[in-house]
Amino acid sequence: MRPRALPAPAKVRWAMLVTLLLAWELVPRTGLIPELLLPALSSTLKVLYQDSHIYWAALLVTLYEVALAMLIACGGGIITGAVVGGIARLRDLLLPVFSSLYAVPMVILYPVFTAWFGIGSESKIAFAGIYAFFPVMLSTAAGIRTIDPQFILAARSMGATLTQQVTRVIIPASLPAVFAGLRLGGALAIIGVVVSEMLTAAAGIGYLVTLNRTILDSARVFAALLMILVLSVAYYMLARAIERRVVVWQSVGRAPKAAQAEGGPGVPVAAAA
Amino acid sequence: MANLSQTMTVPGQQDTPPEKAAIEVANLSHIYAGAQGAVPALEDISMSVGSGRFVVIVGPSGCGKTSLLMMLAGLRAQSQGTILCHGRPISNPDPQRVGVIFQEASLYPWLTALDNIEFPLSLRGAPRDERRRRAQAMLILVGLEGFGERYPHELSGGMKQRVSIARGLVQDPPVLLMDEPFAALDEQTRMTMGHELLRIWSKTSKTVVFITHSLTEAVFLADEVLVMSARPGRIIDRIAVTLTRPRTYEMMATDAFGQLRERIWHQIRKAD
Ligand SMILES: Nc1ncnc2c1ncn2[C@@H]1O[C@H](COP(=O)(O)OP(=O)(O)OP(=O)(O)O)[C@@H](O)[C@H]1O
Numbered sequence: 001m002r003p004r005a006l007p008a009p010a011k012v013r014w015a016m017l018v019t020l021l022l023a024w025e026l027v028p029r030t031g032l033i034p035e036l037l038l039p040a041l042s043s044t045l046k047v048l049y050q051d052s053h054i055y056w057a058a059l060l061v062t063l064y065e066v067a068l069a070m071l072i073a074c075g076g077g078i079i080t081g082a083v084v085g086g087i088a089r090l091r092d093l094l095l096p097v098f099s100s101l102y103a104v105p106m107v108i109l110y111p112v113f114t115a116w117f118g119i120g121s122e123s124k125i126a127f128a129g130i131y132a133f134f135p136v137m138l139s140t141a142a143g144i145r146t147i148d149p150q151f152i153l154a155a156r157s158m159g160a161t162l163t164q165q166v167t168r169v170i171i172p173a174s175l176p177a178v179f180a181g182l183r184l185g186g187a188l189a190i191i192g193v194v195v196s197e198m199l200t201a202a203a204g205i206g207y208l209v210t211l212n213r214t215i216l217d218s219a220r221v222f223a224a225l226l227m228i229l230v231l232s233v234a235y236y237m238l239a240r241a242i243e244r245r246v247v248v249w250q251s252v253g254r255a256p257k258a259a260q261a262e263g264g265p266g267v268p269v270a271a272a273a
Numbered sequence: 274m275a276n277l278s279q280t281m282t283v284p285g286q287q288d289t290p291p292e293k294a295a296i297e298v299a300n301l302s303h304i305y306a307g308a309q310g311a312v313p314a315l316e317d318i319s320m321s322v323g324s325g326r327f328v329v330i331v332g333p334s335g336c337g338k339t340s341l342l343m344m345l346a347g348l349r350a351q352s353q354g355t356i357l358c359h360g361r362p363i364s365n366p367d368p369q370r371v372g373v374i375f376q377e378a379s380l381y382p383w384l385t386a387l388d389n390i391e392f393p394l395s396l397r398g399a400p401r402d403e404r405r406r407r408a409q410a411m412l413i414l415v416g417l418e419g420f421g422e423r424y425p426h427e428l429s430g431g432m433k434q435r436v437s438i439a440r441g442l443v444q445d446p447p448v449l450l451m452d453e454p455f456a457a458l459d460e461q462t463r464m465t466m467g468h469e470l471l472r473i474w475s476k477t478s479k480t481v482v483f484i485t486h487s488l489t490e491a492v493f494l495a496d497e498v499l500v501m502s503a504r505p506g507r508i509i510d511r512i513a514v515t516l517t518r519p520r521t522y523e524m525m526a527t528d529a530f531g532q533l534r535e536r537i538w539h540q541i542r543k544a545d
């Protein structure tokens with residue numbers, strides 16, 4: 001369908017990125033936008049280099065919080081999702097509740113969490129953990145619920161025990177949905193941590209954003225933003241890479257070398273001999 | 274074996290059945306306890322399928338063909354009646370005795386063709402090289418040599434169904450149950466697959482129970498066609514197909530073929 005003249009999407013994406021970075025450097029330098037609103041890329045990188053120990057320390061705090069939040073969200077989300085999705089009773093009872101909870105803007109909980117857990121890492125972990133929990137859980141539940149019953153019937157007909165049905169059919173069959181949930185959940189965990197750091201904190205990258213914004217140090221604000229950006233993109237790419245390796249059969253764009261002639265190759269057409 | 278033969282019985286098998294029946298169904302009935310009351314699905318089914326025979330079941334939609342097959346496979350318990358497979362009752366799925374092939378190929382998309390065929394062997398912990406060897410042999414039998422590393426989404430509908438047949442055959446069960454295995458295929462592929470199935474069947478001497486909605490397919494494949502009534506399903510006719518084997522596509526144009534087809538159609542219309 002696509003004309004051959006178009007360049008590969010990957011090339012286009014790289015070109016877009018380079019253009020964006022160039023614009024980031026050049027537009028403030030020409031004075032089109034004042035450096036207070038948008039500091040040039042080079043200025044941003046410079047403070048990042050100068051204050052690297054501060055940013056590294058902040059990154060470590062943020063990473064630590066994100067990691068624990070993901071652990072809660074992914075562990076809890078997968079287990080709860082599997083139970084809720086797998087048991088019809090619970091599903092009918094709880095799934096509507098969870099789905100509507102998902103629509104609640106979770107940020108409103110954060111003040112409560114700071115009251116409960118203080119303004120240290122614990123409140124960020126708790127908040128981001130809950131925030132990311134829902135997509136993982138809902139996705140896992142949906143993945144298990146939508147497993148083709150024929151898969152399980154076939155396994156039973158081949159003599160699979162109950163344990164084998166779970167490990168050999170239900171788990172692999174729900175992997176794509178679980179991974180989709182993890183990808184989204186991980187992204188939300190990062191958002192949750194950064195947002196809560198920006199609201200009330202004494203450490204972390206989000207805190208650096210807020211701190212430097214109040215003293216109008218744009219370069220340092222953007223340095224922190226850049227780190228968050230890189231962190232999110234790195235996470236996303238890592239998640240995709242793992243997903244692609246584990247869920248091989250789902251990856252689109254595998255060479256569709258299927259079926260030339262219907263009969264298949266080398267089929268002796270002669271009847272029974 | 275040696276001391277068995279001293280007693281006057283036939284060595285090896287416990288009482289060889291006088292008629293070599295692979296499947297013996299007696300007075301089988303089934304009632305589903307649905308949400309809107311009980312649904313009688315099958316009523317007083319009795320049938321006997323001789324060893325090595327190819328029996329086709331036809332009947333109006335919803336008459337209980339799939340239900341019957343599930344019971345023959347031990348996948349669902351009947352309300353009443355008995356099912357014997359080579360003289361022994363079937364209560365649980367036993368892939369060593371009965372292989373099942375479903376309409377949707379129901380291959381696992383996360384496994385390659387070869388791994389799919391190996392699946393039943395790996396369930397009972399067969400050693401890896403034995404699994405490979407047997408799966409490879411089946412792949413060749415169904416004419417898919419060289420396609421073992423493909424995933425199901427890289428195969429056509431007909432090829433998937435071949436893999437599914439290979440998977441049903443890999444444990445070498447004497448009985449093969451097939452529930453509309455070719456229904457999702459186009460007419461042309463369907464006939465090719467029927468022809469292929471007969472080739473494989475003649476090589477393996479399995480007992481086959483085959484469900485279909487296609488009367489042409491029924492006559493083309495069967496030694497005997499069982500016609501079921503509308504729900505609750507009963508067997509209302511048994512039609513012996515006396516066409517010679519091997520079956521050829523040319524036979525479909527003959528009068529004998531047309532008459533058999535006509536007779537089945539007549540019964541089904543009455544049944545509906
Ligand atoms: N699990 C179930 N619970 C309740 N009723 C069922 C169940 N499975 C099947 N039935 C009913 O039993 C009847 C027979 O179903 P079955 O699937 O065996 O028919 P079939 O002959 O295979 O139909 P088709 O030709 O359309 O495949 C149908 O009326 C169906 O609605």
Ligand SMILES: [Mg+2]
Binds near residue numbers: 338339340452
């Ligand atoms: Mg059916």
